[in-house]
Structure formats: structure tokens, C-alpha cells
Amino acid sequence: MSQKRNIFEEVSDEARDEQAVQPGMIDRGRGGARKAIRAWLMVLFGLVVAMIVVGGLTRLTDSGLSITEWRPVTGALPPMSEAEWQSEFDKYKQIDQWRIQNQWMDLADFKEIYWWEWGHRQLGRLIGVVWALGFFGFMAARKIPTGWTGRLFLLGALGGAQGAIGWWMVASGVTQGEGMTSVASYRLATHLGLAFVILGFIAWYAYMLGRDERDLMQARRAKEAKLFSLSTGLMHFAFLQIIIGAFVAGIDAGRSYTDWPLIGGQLLPPDMSVLDPWWRNLFESPGLVQFIHRCAGYLLFAFGVVVWLRGRQSAHPQTRFAFNAVFAALSLQVVLGITTVVYAAPWHIAIAHQLLAVILWALILRARFLSAYPVATSVRG
Incomplete structure (x- = not known):
């Protein structure tokens, strides 16, 4: 049993230290790697901005329908031989855009529009890889702050949905005998709108991670x-x-x-x-x-x-x-x-x-x- 103390008795420095309230209790166990995750989000933000710009240039150069198939994995490799290039060109010749608008094209012209669309899709793959490496890396290291796992996973889910919507958009223009020479504007608006939604979430999360929990509260x-x-x-x-x-x-x-x-x-x-x-x-x-x-x-x-x-x-x-x-x-x-x-x-x-x-x-x-x-x-x- 501890001894009773006189109310006028001096309290030692050691006892005072034991009774002192520890600072930062709100952030303890919640902080995680906030700065590192914020830096990762800023990289993702920059990549999504680049994706929007390249997507805009792809549309302005009428390149979006040059790749007529959706191959998320094997499509990462471009044609490697003249035979493969000719095969891709032959597929393009089957759709309405070539028949109505671009019959003047030769293989060299086709390669120019192909590279725009391939670059756009490649950026999408890169964003997916950067997100996956960051998310699963921080998760494995147990560095994700409390309450942030779902938020960061949401970015990956939205990115996956964006890839699917991107093909849904392109598919609207890959037609034969329907007179379509471009993608449907409704689907384009959906695709661009989701890109800005993703940017909004990334930016908001980066702003929040720039300050600690105690400061935000x-x-x-x-x-x-x-x-x-x-x-x-x-x-x-x-x-x-x-x-x-x-x-x-x-x-x-x-x-x-x-x-x-x-x-x-x-x-x-x-x-x-x-x-x-x-x-x-x-x-x-x-x-x-x-x-x-x-x-x-x-x-x-x-x-x-x-x-x-x-x-x-x-x-x-x-x-x-x-x-x-x-x-x-x-x-x-x-x-x-x-x-x-x-x-x-x-x-x-x-x-x-x-x-x-x-x-x-x-x-x-x-x-x-x-x-x-x-x-x-x-x-x-």
C-alpha cells in the first residue's frame, strides 16, 4: 500500500514525470507513413493528369480507335514486326472510321495514330502498377494510418473501373456498318468525369495527409x-x-x-x-x-x-x-x-x-x- 502524503509535501521530479500527460496521444497508432503515402499520392496525381492530357491529344488526333481490341495484359507490348503491324492495320480497316474517314491512310500514317492510343493505354497500366505497388507495399509494412486502408483501396477500385469504362467508350466507335467515326460522347463524358472524380479523391487525401490527426481535429x-x-x-x-x-x-x-x-x-x-x-x-x-x-x-x-x-x-x-x-x-x-x-x-x-x-x-x-x-x-x- 502506498504511503499517504502530506498535502504540502513536494512531489519529486520523477513522480511528476510519471503523472505528466504524454503528448500526441491522438496520433499514437494512427500516424503511419503519412508523408510517404502523401508523396505516393502526389505521384499518382501527376500520372492521372498526364493521362488526361494524353487522352485529350488522342482524341484531338482521332487516334482513339486505332487499337480495336482490349487486351489489358498482352496489349502492353506493341507490334514487333512488319507482319504484326500489318495485322493491326488490317483490323483497323474493318471499322467504320477507316472506311468513311481514313481510307487515305497507309501503314506509316496508321502507326502515328496507333502510338497515341497505345501510349494512353500504357499510362493507364502504369498508374495501376504504381497504385498496386504503393498500396500493397504500405499494407505489408503496416504503415497505412488507421482508417485509411479503405480510402486508398477505393482509388484502386476506381482506377480499375476507369479502365473498363475506357474500353466501353472505345467499343462504341469500333463498329462496322453503323456509320460511327468516333466514340459516343455520352461515354466520353463518363470517362472524363470519372477521371476528375479520381483526381478529386487523390487531391483531398493528399491535403489531409499533409497535416496530422491532432491538427485536423x-x-x-x-x-x-x-x-x-x-x-x-x-x-x-x-x-x-x-x-x-x-x-x-x-x-x-x-x-x-x-x-x-x-x-x-x-x-x-x-x-x-x-x-x-x-x-x-x-x-x-x-x-x-x-x-x-x-x-x-x-x-x-x-x-x-x-x-x-x-x-x-x-x-x-x-x-x-x-x-x-x-x-x-x-x-x-x-x-x-x-x-x-x-x-x-x-x-x-x-x-x-x-x-x-x-x-x-x-x-x-x-x-x-x-x-x-x-x-x-x-x-x-
Whole structure:
């Protein structure tokens, strides 16, 4: 039995140390290899961005249908001999795109479009390998933080689904006798939309892993609810505009009218309702689809101004800077979008427009994250 102590008795340093509360109890057993996993996620983010850019160039060069089969494993190797090249070319000659649009091609021309599609698919395989090595490596080493295994596995599941959707998209254009010379715009929009969803998850996870659990729990108490709600709305609106942009790209609507601010010399496009039933015009009429994309861009910019003005009122300097960055990127994107239309969507401007959409997407997510988990700044600082 321990001896009773006098209330006025001095407590030794040793006893005081035993009774002291140990710091970092929230993070103990939960930290894992946060920095290493975050670095791995940033590599994945860069690869997915490259995938989007190469995918855009594949579409702009009409290369997406050059490989007419889905061979996830054996397709990693390109043709190794002239006989194999000729075999691939013969398969391409059987589809409508060659019969209607590309009969002028010889084998050398075919090789150019083949390499674009092969590179696009190869990037997809590389992303899968990088994810698998990282995920199973961290799992085997027991370095995944508590609560993160499901999140990191989700990225791999979405990546696998993206590969399947990619072939589902290509298959819509690998036709014989149906008159298809490109992939279905609906499937293209699904493919691009999922790519941005994957980017969004990767970016959000990277932002979270950049700070420890204790910091996040403390920051959550200072959440700016109104600003978070507005930035969430901006995120959804931007995603909708990205999907509309995919429909523009899928039917080459960006090249249908090249005047601005009018469209076809008038306020409304002249071919708004040429398809039947009427709802198909919303997705398949080049003039109307471009018009919808323009109007959505104006509305997105207007809403972006509202969110930016609210963000400037934040008490946290990093949050204010994040919303300033969103507004700057959004303004540049509007200018670049108009430039893309006026110059009839040349590949270098169109790709810059798509890449800036990726940057804007990441910046919106960053601003939203800081609304939910603001970084405290001392009065002295």
C-alpha cells in the first residue's frame, strides 16, 4: 500500500514525470507513413493528369480507335514486326472510321495514330502498377494510418473501373456498318468525369495527409461552414461544366461556331432543334451544346465571384490566398475558353484549356479543404 502524503509535501521530479500527460496521444497508432503515402499520392496525381492530357491529344488526333481490341495484359507490348503491324492495320480497316474517314491512310500514317492510343493505354497500366505497388507495399509494412486502408483501396477500385469504362467508350466507335467515326460522347463524358472524380479523391487525401490527426481535429472546430458550403457548390458547378465540356469535345462542337460573343451571328445558335426527339439536341447538336457550355461558363464565373468575395472575408490568410488562387485560375480559364472558340479549338489551345481545368479543379478542392480545416495563424504571426 502506498504511503499517504502530506498535502504540502513536494512531489519529486520523477513522480511528476510519471503523472505528466504524454503528448500526441491522438496520433499514437494512427500516424503511419503519412508523408510517404502523401508523396505516393502526389505521384499518382501527376500520372492521372498526364493521362488526361494524353487522352485529350488522342482524341484531338482521332487516334482513339486505332487499337480495336482490349487486351489489358498482352496489349502492353506493341507490334514487333512488319507482319504484326500489318495485322493491326488490317483490323483497323474493318471499322467504320477507316472506311468513311481514313481510307487515305497507309501503314506509316496508321502507326502515328496507333502510338497515341497505345501510349494512353500504357499510362493507364502504369498508374495501376504504381497504385498496386504503393498500396500493397504500405499494407505489408503496416504503415497505412488507421482508417485509411479503405480510402486508398477505393482509388484502386476506381482506377480499375476507369479502365473498363475506357474500353466501353472505345467499343462504341469500333463498329462496322453503323456509320460511327468516333466514340459516343455520352461515354466520353463518363470517362472524363470519372477521371476528375479520381483526381478529386487523390487531391483531398493528399491535403489531409499533409497535416496530422491532432491538427485536423483542432482545425475542424474552426470550420467556416458558410464558406465550405459555397465552395462545395462551386466544386459541383465546376464538375458539371467539365462534363458539358466533354460533350463539346465528343462531337467537336468547339469548332462549330467561332464568333464571340455572338454565336452564328446571333444570340441563339441557328441549329438548336434539328434533332428528334428534342432532348437529343441538348447533348448532340453542336451549336446548342457549345451554347450551353458558354452559358454555363458565364454562370460559373459569376458564382465564382460570389464565392471569392466571401472567401476574402476569411480570418485565415491561407484560406484567403486559396480563394484568390481559385478566382485567378477561373478568370484565366474563361479567357482561354473564349480563345479556344475563336481559333476553332486548335490542339495546343484546347489542351491548355483542358489542363487549366485540372488546375482549377485542384485549387477549388484546396480552398474547400481550407474552409473545413483552416490553418490557424497566431496574432503575432
